[in-house]
Amino acid sequence: MPKRVTNVVVIGAGFAGLHCCRGLRNVPVNIALFDRNNYHLFQPLLYQVATAALSPADIAFPIRSIFSGQKNVDCVLSEVTSIDLAKNCINAGDLCIDYDYLVVAAGATHSYFGRDEWEKFAPGLKRVEDAIEIRKRILLAYEEAEHEEDESERRAKLTFVVVGGGPTGVELAGALREIAVEQIQKDYRNIDTSTARVILVEANDRVLKNMHPKLSEKAKEALAKMGVEIRLSGRVTQIDDGGVCVGTERIGANNVFWAAGVKANPLGKSLGVPLDRAGRVDVNADLSIPGYPNAFVIGDLCSIVDKKTNAPVPGLAPAAMQMGDHVAKIIRQEVTGNVKVENRIPFAYWDKGTMATIGKAKAVADIQGWKFSGFIAWCMWSGIHLLFLIGFRSKVIVLINWLWNYWFDSKGARLITGDFKPRITRMRDVTPAEEPYAV
Amino acid sequence: MPKRVTNVVVIGAGFAGLHCCRGLRNVPVNIALFDRNNYHLFQPLLYQVATAALSPADIAFPIRSIFSGQKNVDCVLSEVTSIDLAKNCINAGDLCIDYDYLVVAAGATHSYFGRDEWEKFAPGLKRVEDAIEIRKRILLAYEEAEHEEDESERRAKLTFVVVGGGPTGVELAGALREIAVEQIQKDYRNIDTSTARVILVEANDRVLKNMHPKLSEKAKEALAKMGVEIRLSGRVTQIDDGGVCVGTERIGANNVFWAAGVKANPLGKSLGVPLDRAGRVDVNADLSIPGYPNAFVIGDLCSIVDKKTNAPVPGLAPAAMQMGDHVAKIIRQEVTGNVKVENRIPFAYWDKGTMATIGKAKAVADIQGWKFSGFIAWCMWSGIHLLFLIGFRSKVIVLINWLWNYWFDSKGARLITGDFKPRITRMRDVTPAEEPYAV
Numbered sequence: 001m002p003k004r005v006t007n008v009v010v011i012g013a014g015f016a017g018l019h020c021c022r023g024l025r026n027v028p029v030n031i032a033l034f035d036r037n038n039y040h041l042f043q044p045l046l047y048q049v050a051t052a053a054l055s056p057a058d059i060a061f062p063i064r065s066i067f068s069g070q071k072n073v074d075c076v077l078s079e080v081t082s083i084d085l086a087k088n089c090i091n092a093g094d095l096c097i098d099y100d101y102l103v104v105a106a107g108a109t110h111s112y113f114g115r116d117e118w119e120k121f122a123p124g125l126k127r128v129e130d131a132i133e134i135r136k137r138i139l140l141a142y143e144e145a146e147h148e149e150d151e152s153e154r155r156a157k158l159t160f161v162v163v164g165g166g167p168t169g170v171e172l173a174g175a176l177r178e179i180a181v182e183q184i185q186k187d188y189r190n191i192d193t194s195t196a197r198v199i200l201v202e203a204n205d206r207v208l209k210n211m212h213p214k215l216s217e218k219a220k221e222a223l224a225k226m227g228v229e230i231r232l233s234g235r236v237t238q239i240d241d242g243g244v245c246v247g248t249e250r251i252g253a254n255n256v257f258w259a260a261g262v263k264a265n266p267l268g269k270s271l272g273v274p275l276d277r278a279g280r281v282d283v284n285a286d287l288s289i290p291g292y293p294n295a296f297v298i299g300d301l302c303s304i305v306d307k308k309t310n311a312p313v314p315g316l317a318p319a320a321m322q323m324g325d326h327v328a329k330i331i332r333q334e335v336t337g338n339v340k341v342e343n344r345i346p347f348a349y350w351d352k353g354t355m356a357t358i359g360k361a362k363a364v365a366d367i368q369g370w371k372f373s374g375f376i377a378w379c380m381w382s383g384i385h386l387l388f389l390i391g392f393r394s395k396v397i398v399l400i401n402w403l404w405n406y407w408f409d410s411k412g413a414r415l416i417t418g419d420f421k422p423r424i425t426r427m428r429d430v431t432p433a434e435e436p437y438a439v
Numbered sequence: 440m441p442k443r444v445t446n447v448v449v450i451g452a453g454f455a456g457l458h459c460c461r462g463l464r465n466v467p468v469n470i471a472l473f474d475r476n477n478y479h480l481f482q483p484l485l486y487q488v489a490t491a492a493l494s495p496a497d498i499a500f501p502i503r504s505i506f507s508g509q510k511n512v513d514c515v516l517s518e519v520t521s522i523d524l525a526k527n528c529i530n531a532g533d534l535c536i537d538y539d540y541l542v543v544a545a546g547a548t549h550s551y552f553g554r555d556e557w558e559k560f561a562p563g564l565k566r567v568e569d570a571i572e573i574r575k576r577i578l579l580a581y582e583e584a585e586h587e588e589d590e591s592e593r594r595a596k597l598t599f600v601v602v603g604g605g606p607t608g609v610e611l612a613g614a615l616r617e618i619a620v621e622q623i624q625k626d627y628r629n630i631d632t633s634t635a636r637v638i639l640v641e642a643n644d645r646v647l648k649n650m651h652p653k654l655s656e657k658a659k660e661a662l663a664k665m666g667v668e669i670r671l672s673g674r675v676t677q678i679d680d681g682g683v684c685v686g687t688e689r690i691g692a693n694n695v696f697w698a699a700g701v702k703a704n705p706l707g708k709s710l711g712v713p714l715d716r717a718g719r720v721d722v723n724a725d726l727s728i729p730g731y732p733n734a735f736v737i738g739d740l741c742s743i744v745d746k747k748t749n750a751p752v753p754g755l756a757p758a759a760m761q762m763g764d765h766v767a768k769i770i771r772q773e774v775t776g777n778v779k780v781e782n783r784i785p786f787a788y789w790d791k792g793t794m795a796t797i798g799k800a801k802a803v804a805d806i807q808g809w810k811f812s813g814f815i816a817w818c819m820w821s822g823i824h825l826l827f828l829i830g831f832r833s834k835v836i837v838l839i840n841w842l843w844n845y846w847f848d849s850k851g852a853r854l855i856t857g858d859f860k861p862r863i864t865r866m867r868d869v870t871p872a873e874e875p876y877a878v
Contacts, residue, residue, distance in 0.1 A: 032866060038582060038855045055494035057852035064626035065849070074628050077582040077855075078863045093863055128856055143477060143516040187503035189513050393843050393851050397836055404832050410504070412832050413496035416477045416516075417567055424517045424532055427471060 005030045006335050009090055009099040011080045011267070013040050013063045016299030016320035017105035023328020025070045029101075029335055034092055036079040038062055041128060042389055044317060045398070047168055049131035050257075051138065051175040052411040056128045058398050061390040080106070082270045085292045101294050101331050104267065104281075105324065108300035108315060111261035111278070118239040122161075122256035125168055132417065134257055138179070139416050141255050146190050149426040152252065158196040159253035161244050163236050164260030165202025166210070167356040170219055172259060173200040174359040177226045182360075182409040190426075198227070199253070201234040201246050203260070208364065210314060211354055215364040218373040222358045236260075262315065264301050276303040285346035287327055293341050296330075298323035306349045313349045317388070322350060357381045360406060444469045445774050448529055448538040450519045450706070452479045452502045455738030455759035456544035462767020464509045466774055468540075473531055475518040477501055480567060481828055483756060484837070486607055488570035489696075490577065490614035491850040495567045497837050500829040519545070521709045524731045540733050540770050543706065543720075544763065547739035547754060550702035550717070557678040561600075561695040564607055571856065573696055577618070578855050580694050585629050588865040591691065597635040598692035600683045602675050603699030604641025605649070606795035609658055611696060612639040613798040616665045621799075621848045629865075637666070638692070640673040640685050642699070647803065649753060650793055654803040657812040661797045675699075701754065703740050715742040724785035726766055732780050735769075737762035745788045752788045756827070761789060796820045799845060 006029045010017045013035040021033055039060035048054040067073040078092040089098045110124030123133050138160070145157040162173045180196035200207070200223065206216040207223070207230065220230060231246055238245035243252040264279035273289055274282050280303035281289060287302065289295045299320040306313050313319050326347045333339035353367035355377065363378040365371070372380060382402065386395050401412055445468045449456045452474040460472055478499035487493045506512040517531040528537045549563030562572050577599070584596040601612045619635035639646070639662065645655040646662070646669065659669060670685055677684035682691040703718035712728055713721050719742035720728060726741065728734045738759040745752050752758050765786045772778035792806035794816065802817040804810070811819060821841065825834050840851055 038578060055496045057494045057854055060854050062853040068626045076586060076863060077861045095863055097866060147515060187507045396839060400835060414501040415496055415499050422516045424515060424534055427536060
């Protein structure tokens, strides 16, 4: 009789799914790893693709390559369309796959808080395609401003609004000011790019609200010093192609970027189990779905309260990795027959700290109660991100790009690709020749 | 009275346009440099983007940065739509610009020899977007083949046909075989990627017909040794979504790439002057348009016979650079009043040689009658391409990527981006568990 093989289906190759699969190496299971992309994306650096510092390939690593040496993983480039928990199967296109264990790590996407019509005016930053779109808009804004006749149109093109003062919003706003002031100024003839306004709108009364108030204050000061205008307790009431309304104030801006809300992947809904307000799945202490001990939800799609702090486990990469490791351990123990389902250990989140970068040589970090800011926090931030980036080649190339940016204030990936139609209405004012060239 | 300024309009920031603008530094002219992209593309390495070895940003450099120190250049991101030689003006969108000198360096695009309907089945390789599309098709072919139930469908997905045996076709075919045999084999579970067929179709009786027959033979041997199937004197009679007809033979293939014909940019037509069969402008010995001594056509868009060899000057980067330098010199001399139009020197092409790479440590080079092949030609090819690549950062990053590919047989930019819908019909054959996980 053929040997019994346990089928594990993992949905999503983000930090959570990746760590779960890695934790199952050398375990006699057959893993089908589904993702709608062929690469694992290192999301914490995605804003650097959006701001032309890095190329997509520098922070995206082929999933197949990650598992080329782990023969029990079968990578499937396909979007899972539905999950049937009762029948222990999932559907992806025309495929229907049975599983013994299911691990859903499908992540999160932007939430426009019910105003989805804002998306086309204010793209968010979750996928490679988003970053390329934002990069295009930033670069195109300067190109058009350079050749724009109308003063107020030019002003709107040179105004960038970032909605959301979390780490992504802070990083994006800082990078936008750096581009304007340090990196492209000498490339333009008709405009002074340093006059570009960057406005960061945050609904709370401080930026980086998940960090210590002291660090929020540090970050705010650093941003203000760079020339970022910060609107705290600011509520966005309208976004259209001409600008943003924050409370009653109208800001004329052609470039609005969304870093405000996240909501769970719609796949969570298809489970038919209770969800929290953001659409995330309320899981048991072992990360399994209530009533389905063989099905787990991990990463940004899962909602669980940290027993130690009584606060929700945050939607951060370290939490996702730890969840992946935890579920891998449970499956490993049960498949090898060492532990029974009733003896599963609960998930315990180890908060290693949080950090955010603000600009060149400027960051804040909150590590186990220790607070760092400025150059030292920036070095820590850089080191940790390089450490966790997959692939030695990527580490080297990202490092070179960073050093380059640091020393030469120059960004390497200033490409406008895809479809675009720039608006060009004026040329440089020059005195024309007295007469055209005579034949 | 304001000082007289001579207006120069340059269309296209390829090798020709770039060299022309650079040659006009420190000359009292006002240059408007039009390009529909914001970057100068190093086209000779574009096939490496298409085959996932490099990122677009590694071989594309912002035009503005190139001229940030040359204040007489105004870069305009806009497509020139028409040229009025009689009125000395050009149109770009809503703009109409007068010029004293015009330099048209708009380059070439693919020619499907009147079968434009083939384009969607067999994309060519001229722009960054083309390279990303070809990369997507290559990577998707393997992803789909890995999970394809039907044997003949799988075969078609693993068959790559390159039409055209010039340098681009040879480089592409070689790289496709290398990917299949050396670089991704261990990443797949259900297919043996080394069984992928790569077929190079060339209408002539040898590949690299612009090089010495000995080198054509060397290249053919090297390709054959790598497993590329070469169809010389092959005429493509049909391309559709299922395959290619070469003469009377039908090849089932889902991946066809076009490296066969080029035709001039349609802008040439709008000049209303005599064109050659490929739509290129027949120019005078000084590269000016007959009847319009203040308007030049240079680069791939120009048709001129080399007086020394009586052969047409080839559409290669060195020729384009030399033409740009030549026209800059003419303008410089006339603007500074040293030389009159009747004393212009004719353009003389200096053939520095031609080279093409075939694969890792394999290339052919024909330098001033000296013939090289194998490792030494490959080193020459690599060195010269690094030398001419713009920007030190790009040189370093391309070098690292090449060394990486050389030592580890691994490509760094294996990303599928943009819209796609993979066809997935089977999973790995595994023995299912005897019973699903019991609650």
